[in-house]
Amino acid sequence: MPGTLTVYRWELRKLRAQKRTYLGLGAAVAVPLIFVTALAIRNGEPRDVAFGRYVHDTGLAVPLVLLLFGSVWLFPLITALVAGDIVAAEDRDRTLKTIFTRSVERQQVFAGKALAAGTYAVAAILLSGVVALLAGIVASGYSPIVTLSGTRVSASHGLVLVGASLAVYLLPILAVASIGLLFSTVFRNSAAAIVGTLMFSLLLQLIGILPGLGGLQPYLLSTQFQDWQGFLRVPVDWAPILRALWVCSLYALPALAVALVAFLRRDVAGE
Amino acid sequence: MPEAAPIEVRGLLKRYGKLTAVDRVDLTVEHGDVFGYLGPNGAGKTTSLRMMLGLIRPDAGSVRLFGRDPQLGVAALEGVAGFVEAPAFYPYLSGRENLRLCAALDGDGAASRIDEVLDVVEMRDRGKDRVGGYSHGMRQRLGIAAALLRHPRLLLLDEPATGLDPGGMRDMRELIRDLAERGITVLLSSHLLVEVEELCNRVAIVRRGGVVYEGALAELRERAGVSYRLRTGEDERARRVCAAQPGIEDVCEAPGGGLLFRAAGEGAVGELSLALAESGAPVLELSPRQASLEDLFFQLTEGDGRARKERMAAAAEELA
Numbered sequence: 001m002p003g004t005l006t007v008y009r010w011e012l013r014k015l016r017a018q019k020r021t022y023l024g025l026g027a028a029v030a031v032p033l034i035f036v037t038a039l040a041i042r043n044g045e046p047r048d049v050a051f052g053r054y055v056h057d058t059g060l061a062v063p064l065v066l067l068l069f070g071s072v073w074l075f076p077l078i079t080a081l082v083a084g085d086i087v088a089a090e091d092r093d094r095t096l097k098t099i100f101t102r103s104v105e106r107q108q109v110f111a112g113k114a115l116a117a118g119t120y121a122v123a124a125i126l127l128s129g130v131v132a133l134l135a136g137i138v139a140s141g142y143s144p145i146v147t148l149s150g151t152r153v154s155a156s157h158g159l160v161l162v163g164a165s166l167a168v169y170l171l172p173i174l175a176v177a178s179i180g181l182l183f184s185t186v187f188r189n190s191a192a193a194i195v196g197t198l199m200f201s202l203l204l205q206l207i208g209i210l211p212g213l214g215g216l217q218p219y220l221l222s223t224q225f226q227d228w229q230g231f232l233r234v235p236v237d238w239a240p241i242l243r244a245l246w247v248c249s250l251y252a253l254p255a256l257a258v259a260l261v262a263f264l265r266r267d268v269a270g271e
Numbered sequence: 272m273p274e275a276a277p278i279e280v281r282g283l284l285k286r287y288g289k290l291t292a293v294d295r296v297d298l299t300v301e302h303g304d305v306f307g308y309l310g311p312n313g314a315g316k317t318t319s320l321r322m323m324l325g326l327i328r329p330d331a332g333s334v335r336l337f338g339r340d341p342q343l344g345v346a347a348l349e350g351v352a353g354f355v356e357a358p359a360f361y362p363y364l365s366g367r368e369n370l371r372l373c374a375a376l377d378g379d380g381a382a383s384r385i386d387e388v389l390d391v392v393e394m395r396d397r398g399k400d401r402v403g404g405y406s407h408g409m410r411q412r413l414g415i416a417a418a419l420l421r422h423p424r425l426l427l428l429d430e431p432a433t434g435l436d437p438g439g440m441r442d443m444r445e446l447i448r449d450l451a452e453r454g455i456t457v458l459l460s461s462h463l464l465v466e467v468e469e470l471c472n473r474v475a476i477v478r479r480g481g482v483v484y485e486g487a488l489a490e491l492r493e494r495a496g497v498s499y500r501l502r503t504g505e506d507e508r509a510r511r512v513c514a515a516q517p518g519i520e521d522v523c524e525a526p527g528g529g530l531l532f533r534a535a536g537e538g539a540v541g542e543l544s545l546a547l548a549e550s551g552a553p554v555l556e557l558s559p560r561q562a563s564l565e566d567l568f569f570q571l572t573e574g575d576g577r578a579r580k581e582r583m584a585a586a587a588e589e590l591a
Contacts, residue, residue, distance in 0.1 A: 013372075093361060097354070101325075102345070105344055267326070268321065269318070
């Protein structure tokens with residue numbers, strides 16, 4: 001019997017056939033290349049960002065700097081491009097009635113879509129990270145990196161830490177994808193869902209810098225985009241990493257639950 | 272134990288705010304029926320079909336497809352296929368890929384039937400083209416193909432000929448007739464009287480969300496009986512004579528001139544012809560006329576015919 005995996009495979013096939021997928025992945029590839037090219041041409045460095053001062057010393061610093069830059073709007077936008085569209089596109093194409101009258105249950109359709117949106121987000125971040133790493137190594141070499149604790153670690157150990165950082169970075173990205181999926185389900189309009197997701201992400205960052213709201217800082221989704229830095233301390237600081245895990249879950253799981261209920265209960269009427 | 276009816280609807284009700292879109296509809300579609308679900312636009316046909324396919328939830332009442340409730344999950348749609356309004360597909364995928372997607376979501380070897388169903392709707396040579404470039408008629412045919420993938424025993428088709436050119440409408444009717452001959456039970460929602468008259472053995476006529484008639488087409492015609500067309504040199508005098516004549520009723524203007532009336536029997540018609548001769552109204556034509564489905568449809572959906580007259584007058588004004 002067909003089920004979630006069938007839906008998931010076809011959601012990926014549909015993503016491969018849509019331009020917006022390549023727009024997001026293209027940005028994920030282009031931005032690191034542009035960044036490294038600009039560094040090579042201007043020979044300066046972003047000193048006010050963690051690891052910024054090391055971008056000419058080791059290529060390992062490049063993906064880490066980009067993780068910080070990208071968290072403001074680039075990666076949330078790339079994530080929202082697909083997550084915000086994946087249900088709303090069915091409304092635009094009026095195809096919900098087509099898939100709801102086949103032999104898969106609505107919850108399986110939803111799960112397949114959620115998995116596909118998550119897969120795309122993970123692929124985009126990993127692609128961006130790998131391109132940044134390779135471009136950085138080509139430009140600045142594969143050399144040891146200095147951690148946030150000031151200790152120097154070997155290039156191979158640094159590579160493992162970069163990989164682990166990317167993995168932790170995926171937690172808030174998946175939370176953003178879940179919120180995008182919620183907006184996509186509720187708004188039934190791709191543009192509204194994509195812009196809404198980005199606005200939500202920016203709003204949390206705004207709250208983070210407002211005076212008097214410092215107590216909220218650890219619980220904001222925007223803060224979790226920096227929790228990977230726990231890996232770049234010696235010894236590893238697990239507290240922010242564990243916090244990212246549960247704080248991101250607090251954003252993602254209710255969003256997914258509400259989206260699922262809305263998806264299950266919706267009337268496919270009036271076009 | 273006999274198998275449950277393909278469709279059994281009881282007390283189906285759907286409201287949108289103050290508007291009652293479907294008003295306590297009862298209907299039963301039996302095995303082998305080509306069942307016409309007939310009504311003017313906005314009568315609630317599509318909303319009913321959506322509830323039958325489990326796409327929207329009724330406010331009250333129940334739907335059973337072969338005894339199963341589509342609100343409880345897609346298991347109720349086993350052996351059931353169809354579409355509501357225009358069939359919809361992913362425009363960036365080819366027709367064949369859309370069918371592959373549908374087949375994947377159907378399982379049960381549906382993928383092996385793709386070529387066969389493309390042949391049935393005569394679309395095999397266009398299967399590789401993106402649906403975004405398809406005409407309306409091609410999408411309708413692809414909709415039928417997608418439905419046939421499920422190897423259905425029951426097809427629910429919502430206005431399948433809408434938007435097609437005359438040739439496309441003829442082809443669609445032939446296709447539906449062919450499917451019915453293969454033993455598939457069909458519920459055909461339509462506002463095209465010719466289509467229903469040509470294809471269906473039973474009908475439900477809906478008006479403002481409610482069913483005003485359900486039964487065999489032949490019974491409906493029988494119930495309506497025979498009307499007579501009267502053409503004279505002086506219609507106004509003839510109308511007065513008709514009104515005064517016992518056994519003559521429902522006198523109204525006939526489309527294209529003259530009068531239409533119903534008679535209690537042939538004797539009453541004979542008496543009328545004598546009365547007309549005595550009154551000096553020259554009779555040019557007095558002929559029996561079997562009520563068409565159109566007459567019955569308007570009779571049932573527009574009540575006393577006043578609305579029809581208004582509509583015809585408006586159409587005439589528009590033409591002028």
